[in-house]
Amino acid sequence: MTGAKRKRSAVLRKIQAVRFEDIKVWCMRRLPILKWVPIYNWKENLIPDTVSGMMLAIQQVTQGLAFAVLSSVHPVFGLYGSFFPVIIYAIFGMGHHVVTGTFALTSLISANAVERLVPSVRTNFTTNNNSGVLGLSEFEMQRIGVAAAVSFLGGIIQVAMFMLQLGSATFLLTEPVISAMTTGAATHVVTSQVKYLLGMKMPYISGPLGFFHIYAYIFENIRSVQLEALLLSLLSIVVLVLVKELNEKFRRNIKIVLPIDLVLYLAHCNSRQACCCVAVT
Numbered sequence: 001m002t003g004a005k006r007k008r009s010a011v012l013r014k015i016q017a018v019r020f021e022d023i024k025v026w027c028m029r030r031l032p033i034l035k036w037v038p039i040y041n042w043k044e045n046l047i048p049d050t051v052s053g054m055m056l057a058i059q060q061v062t063q064g065l066a067f068a069v070l071s072s073v074h075p076v077f078g079l080y081g082s083f084f085p086v087i088i089y090a091i092f093g094m095g096h097h098v099v100t101g102t103f104a105l106t107s108l109i110s111a112n113a114v115e116r117l118v119p120s121v122r123t124n125f126t127t128n129n130n131s132g133v134l135g136l137s138e139f140e141m142q143r144i145g146v147a148a149a150v151s152f153l154g155g156i157i158q159v160a161m162f163m164l165q166l167g168s169a170t171f172l173l174t175e176p177v178i179s180a181m182t183t184g185a186a187t188h189v190v191t192s193q194v195k196y197l198l199g200m201k202m203p204y205i206s207g208p209l210g211f212f213h214i215y216a217y218i219f220e221n222i223r224s225v226q227l228e229a230l231l232l233s234l235l236s237i238v239v240l241v242l243v244k245e246l247n248e249k250f251r252r253n254i255k256i257v258l259p260i261d262l263v264l265y266l267a268h269c270n271s272r273q274a275c276c277c278v279a280v281t
Helices: 003-017 020-030 042-070 076-092 104-117 138-163 166-172 175-192 194-198 210-220 227-249 260-280
Strands: none
Touching: 042 076, 042 104, 042 260, 104 138, 104 175, 138 166, 175 194, 175 210, 194 210, 194 227, 227 260
């Protein structure tokens, strides 16, 4: 018997040795939903989980729109990025405290690639040159194509890290390193939103020392700050922080948390619509 035939017969014996129980154990390990659904307490947990899911969905609407703009793509893709990951994670997810969906730091990284490969030449999200896909223009479809390619590449890297069991390397990340990364990411996110807070029109600035160039541009064009946008931004920040503190203080007494971010978003949309109606009349 040749070596090839021996290998083939060995593979056949292994396949025949696989039992139904082995397949079941493998599916239970790779699909955690098969493990927790049969023991889920529908009577006690269905209503609280439904209310929590609805509150998070309402909050994610505004966050998805905001993170899509932060990624330099059309806002509708922020809703898609908030909807599908949670469904996939409900089937394959193993951690109870992992946050899925849109994320500020990854949005900034995607925006860096999008702005470099498809520079911004228009200020409006839609143009007359529609591609026939969701009523979006060719410019917008090119941008979402770049963002999707970056996301796909990031997913491949994460799968490779999972297969190589590189999660154990996280013990090298000390608490000061994690704190520094978190603080730096938050600072860059706030800096990227300063132009919206001040109502300024600013070109996309990136690269080395781009953080300082942004604030240099702001101080050089400080006279172009719109007072209305600044006051609205400060008022929104105060209301958000105040309501968040009240929710934390009285969380034992209230059953439903007030979605203040959605309320502010709807109020802002209504105010813009009212201003447009006044301008037309």
